[in-house]
Amino acid sequence: xxxxxxxxxxxxxxxxxxxxxxxxxxxxxxxxxxxxxxxxxxxxxxxxxxxxxxxxxxxxxxxxxxxxxxxxxxxxxxxxxxxxxxxxxxxxxxxxxxxxxxxxxxxxxxxxxxxxxxxxxxxxxxxxxxxxxxxxxxxxxxxx
Amino acid sequence: xxxxxxxxxxxxxxxxxxxxxxxxxxxxxxxxxxxxxxxxxxxxxxxxxxxxxxxxxxxxxxxxxxxxxxxxxxxxxxxxxxxxxxxxxxxxxxxxxxxxxxxxxxxxxxxxxxxxxxxxxxxxxxxxxxxxxxxxxxxxxxxxxxxxxxxxxxxxxxxxxxxxxxxxxxxxxxxxxxxxxxxxxxxxxxxxxxxxxxxxxxxxxxxxxxxxxxxxxxxxxxxxxxxxxxxxxxxxxxxxxxxxxxxxxxxxxxxxxxxxxxxxxxxxxxxxxxxxxxxxxxxxxxxxxxxxxxxxxxxxxxxxxxxxxxxxxxxxxxxxxxxxxxxxxxxxxxxxxxxxxxxxxxxxxxxxxxxxxxxxxxxxxxxxxxxxxxxxxxxxxxxxxxxxxxxxx
Numbered sequence: 129x130x131x132x133x134x135x136x137x138x139x140x141x142x143x144x145x146x147x148x149x150x151x152x153x154x155x156x157x158x159x160x161x162x163x164x165x166x167x168x169x170x171x172x173x174x175x176x177x178x179x180x181x182x183x184x185x186x187x188x189x190x191x192x193x194x195x196x197x198x199x200x201x202x203x204x205x206x207x208x209x210x211x212x213x214x215x216x217x218x219x220x221x222x223x224x225x226x227x228x229x230x231x232x233x234x235x236x237x238x239x240x241x242x243x244x245x246x247x248x249x250x251x252x253x254x255x256x257x258x259x260x261x262x263x264x265x266x267x268x269x270x271x272x
Numbered sequence: 273x274x275x276x277x278x279x280x281x282x283x284x285x286x287x288x289x290x291x292x293x294x295x296x297x298x299x300x301x302x303x304x305x306x307x308x309x310x311x312x313x314x315x316x317x318x319x320x321x322x323x324x325x326x327x328x329x330x331x332x333x334x335x336x337x338x339x340x341x342x343x344x345x346x347x348x349x350x351x352x353x354x355x356x357x358x359x360x361x362x363x364x365x366x367x368x369x370x371x372x373x374x375x376x377x378x379x380x381x382x383x384x385x386x387x388x389x390x391x392x393x394x395x396x397x398x399x400x401x402x403x404x405x406x407x408x409x410x411x412x413x414x415x416x417x418x419x420x421x422x423x424x425x426x427x428x429x430x431x432x433x434x435x436x437x438x439x440x441x442x443x444x445x446x447x448x449x450x451x452x453x454x455x456x457x458x459x460x461x462x463x464x465x466x467x468x469x470x471x472x473x474x475x476x477x478x479x480x481x482x483x484x485x486x487x488x489x490x491x492x493x494x495x496x497x498x499x500x501x502x503x504x505x506x507x508x509x510x511x512x513x514x515x516x517x518x519x520x521x522x523x524x525x526x527x528x529x530x531x532x533x534x535x536x537x538x539x540x541x542x543x544x545x546x547x548x549x550x551x552x553x554x555x556x557x558x559x560x561x562x563x564x565x566x567x568x569x570x571x572x573x574x575x576x577x578x579x580x581x582x583x584x585x586x587x588x589x590x591x592x593x594x595x596x597x598x599x600x601x602x603x604x605x606x607x608x609x610x611x612x613x614x615x616x617x618x619x620x621x622x623x624x625x626x627x628x629x630x631x632x633x634x635x636x637x638x639x640x641x642x643x644x645x646x647x648x649x650x651x652x653x654x655x656x657x658x659x660x661x662x663x664x665x
Contacts, residue, residue, distance in 0.1 A: 141587060147657045162660070165581055165600055165609065165624035169659040185659035187621075189583035189600070193657070 134224040137194040144193055146200035150183045155251070157243025160236055166192045170200070170240035174248055177207050184240065191230035192237075195219050199237040208245055212257075214238070274593035276639045280479075280571055280632035281423050281456060282597060286522070287481035293525040294483065297518040305515050306506065315517045322524025326488055329527040330473065331464040338489045338507045339520050343455035343476030345500070346489040347374040349511070350451045350472045353497040354415045355382050361447070362412035366390045368400050368429075369615040370422050375453055376611075388412070397564040398427035398616050402434045409441050409448060419453040420463065420473075424599055424612040424628060425563030426572025428461065435469035449495060455479055455487075459530035460569060461538065471495050477519065481633065482526030486519030533633075541570035541631050544640050548573050548629060551644040556651050558661075562616065562626060573629040574599075576613070576622040579661025580654040585627050588650040594643055599626040621660065 133141070153171035160167040166188035173181035182204050184196040198219050203211040216234040220226050226234060246257040277285075297318065303311025305319050320334070327334040340346045355365065367379055369391045379389045390408045394400055400418055409416070416438050421428045431452050438450045451472035457463050459480025465473055472495065476487040491497055497510065504512035530537075545568075552559055558578035577585065582598030589596055599610030600623070608614070609623035618626075629643070655661045 138587075141584075142591065144657065158659070162619065162621040162624065165620070167659055185657050187579065187658045187660045188581050190587045192581070193584060 132227040133190055133194075134226075136222075136224040137190065137226065140194040140197040140223065141190045144197035146183050146197065146204070147185070148183050149185065150181065153183075153244075155244040155246070155248030157240040157245075157247060159239040159243055160188070162187075165189070166233060166236050168192065168196055168236050168240040170196070170237075170244045172203075172241075172244045172248060174208065177209075179203050179206055179208065179211055182244075188236070189230070189233065191226050191233040194223055195226075195234045195237040196240070198222050199241055203241060208248075211241065212245065214241070274642070276594045276635075276642060278629040278631060278635065278639070278643070279595050279597050280635075281426075281569075281628065281630035283478045283484065284481045284632055285634070286478070286483050287526060287529055289529060290482055290522045290525045294518040294522040297521050301517075305517060306504075315515075318517060318521050319515055322520045322527075325524040325527045325531075326475075329458070329463070329531045330475075330490055331466050332490050333493065335508070336465075336490055336493055338491060338510045339515065339523070340487045340489055340511065341485055341516070342487040343372075343453070343474050343479070344374040344487075346455075346474035346476070346487045347372065347453055348378050349489050349500040350474060351375065351378040351382065351415070351417065352500050353491075354449050354451070354472070354495075355387055357496040357498040358414040358447075358449075361445075362410075362414045363387045364390070364410055364412040364414060366392065366405060366408045366413060366416045368392045368394060368418050370394050370398055370424075370427075370612045371417070371419050372423055372453060372455070375417055375419070392418075394427075394615050396617050397567070398422055398425045398562075398612070399564060399567065400429050400434065402430055402437050405434050406437050406441075409438070411446065413446075413448050415449045415451060417451040417453065419455075420457040420468070421454075421461070421569050422563070422612060423456045424610055425574045425616065426456075426569040426630075427564040428457070428567045428569060430567075431470065432468050439469060456569060459526065459534070459537075460571060462534065465490055465492070477523040477526055480526055480530055483519050483522040486516055486523045488523065537633055538570050540633065541635070544631055544635055544637060545570055545573055547637070548631075548640050548643065549575075551640070552647065555644060555648045559651075560622065562613065562618070569630075571631045573631075574626065576618060576626045577651055578622065578625065579658040580625050580651060582624060582626050584654055585625075585650060588654065589627075589643075589647065592646045592650070594646070597628045597630075599628065600624045 150171035154174040155172045157170040169185045182200045186196045216238040250256045305316040323334045435450045449471045455476045458475040471492045473490040478484040501512045562574040582600030613623035
C-alpha cells in the first residue's frame with residue numbers, strides 16, 4: 129500500500145475510530161503546529177479515574193490519523209495511570225509498524241493524550257502532570 | 273478496480289510507438305556505436321537519426337544536442353559545465369527560488385566551491401520578474417538558469433523575455449549564458465530554442481511518453497562548456513559513456529510524436545484541465561488554485577485545500593483509484609513543505625494541504641467527471657476530522 133503503510137494503518141486511516149469533538153470534555157490536549165503539517169486535538173471524559181470516552185481531531189497525514197485513532201482505542205477504559213504508560217512505541221506496534229520517516233507522527237498522539245490528561249489534572253487537582261510540558265516533537269526528531 | 277493516472281508531471285507511460293521503435297535495439301541491433309564494424313554502424317546511424325529528431329522538435333542543429341541519462345543529468349551538466357568552463361570570467365549564477373532540486377542542489381554545491389548564487393523570488397503566481405533578473409546581473413555573472421515551467425504549480429515563466437534581456441547585457445567581454453530547464457515543457461507546449469533565445473536547454477524523455485533514463489541537453493554552438501562525465505569520446509567529447517541506444521532511439525521517437533501531436537495534445541488537455549479546475553472550485557469551498565491563472569501548463573491543476581493535509585487526500589483518492597501527488601512535507605519525508613509553495617507565499621497550512629493533478633494524452637473527460645464525483649466527499653470527510661477547519665473561516 130501507499131507509503132509503505134501496513135494494512136492495520138490503512139484500516140484505521142480508512143475508518144478512523146473515535147473521530148469528532150466532545151461536548152464538555154474533562155480534558156483537552158492540543159499539540160502540533162501548522163509549520164510541521166500535523167495538528168492534533170484529543171478530548172477525554174474521566175470518571176472515577178477511568179477514561180470512559182475519548183475523541184480526536186487531526187490535521188495530518190495518513191500516519192497521523194491512524195496513530196490518533198489507535199491511541200484512542202488503546203486508552204478507552206484505562207485508568208489515568210495505565211493510559212500514561214502507553215508509549216508511542218506501543219501505538220506503532222499496535223499498528224503493525226510505521227515507515228521510519230513517519231515515526232515522528234506517533235509522538236504526536238502520545239503528546240495529545242498527555243496534554244488531555246494534564247488538562248484534566250489541572251482542572252481537578254490544580255496540579256498538572258508531573259514533569260510534563262508540551263514539547264515540539266518535530267524539533268526533537270529533526271533537530272532544525 | 274478503477275485506476276486513473278493523474279500524475280503525468282511525475283512520469284508518463286511510454287508511447288507504444290516509442291516502445292516499438294526501441295525494441296530492436298536491445299538484442300537485435302545491439303552494437304556499440306563506437307565500433308567500426310557493421311554492428312556499431314547500424315546503432316551509430318540510429319543515434320544520429322534520433323539526434324536529428326530531437327533537434328527538429330527544438331528548432332536546433334543536430335550537433336547542438338547532447339544525450340544524457342535524463343533531466344537531472346542535463347541540469348547538473350549545464351550548471352557544472354558552464355561554471356567550471358567560465359570561472360576565470362566570473363563566479364556568479366542567477367536562478368530562481370522555485371527551480372527543481374536538480375538545479376538548486378548543484379547550485380548549493382557550487383556555492384560551497386566558491387561560486388555565488390542569487391535565488392530570485394517569484395510572485396504569488398510563481399512568475400519570475402524579468403526586471404529582477406536584469407537587476408541581479410553583475411560583471412561577475414556567467415549564467416542565468418530559469419525553468420520554462422514549474423513542475424509543481426505549472427506556471428510558465430517568461431523565458432523568452434528573460435533570455436532576450438540576458439542577451440542584451442552581452443558585449444565588452446561580458447557573456448552571460450542563459451539556461452532553461454524545459455523538462456516540464458518539451459512535448460507539452462511549443463519549445464523552440466531560437467524563439468526562446470536560450471543557450472542551453474534540458475529535457476527528459478519520460479516526461480513526454482519517452483522512456484526513463486534518457487534526456488538531452490541542448491548546447492548552442494559556441495557555448496563554452498566542460499564535460500560533466502569524462503572517460504570517453506562519445507557525444508563529440510562532451511559526454512563520456514557508451515550511448516544508451518534503445519533510450520536514445522525512444523527519445524527520438526517521442527520527439528517525433530511530440531512534434532506531430534503537439535497541437536492536438538494542447539487542444540485535448542486544455543479543456544480537461546479547465547473543467548477540473550472549474551469543477552473543483554464550484555463543488556468545494558475554501559480551495560485555492562496554485563500557480564498562474566493562464567500562464568499555465570495545459571496538463572497542470574495544483575490546488576490547496578483549506579483544513580486538510582495533502583497526503584490524507586492523496587491516500588483517499590488512491591483508495592478511489594485516482595493517482596495524484598502532493599507538495600506536503602509528510603509525503604516527501606521532510607518537515608518543510610515544498611519550497612515552491614512557500615516561495616509563492618502560501619501559509620504553512622495551505623502548503624501542507626496541496627494536491628497536484630497532472631493530465632496526459634490518455635486522460636478522458638469521464639476520468640475528470642469521476643474525480644469531480646469522488647473528490648468533494650473526500651474533502652468533506654477529512655474536514656470533519658480537522659481541528660483547524662472552520663467553514664468560511
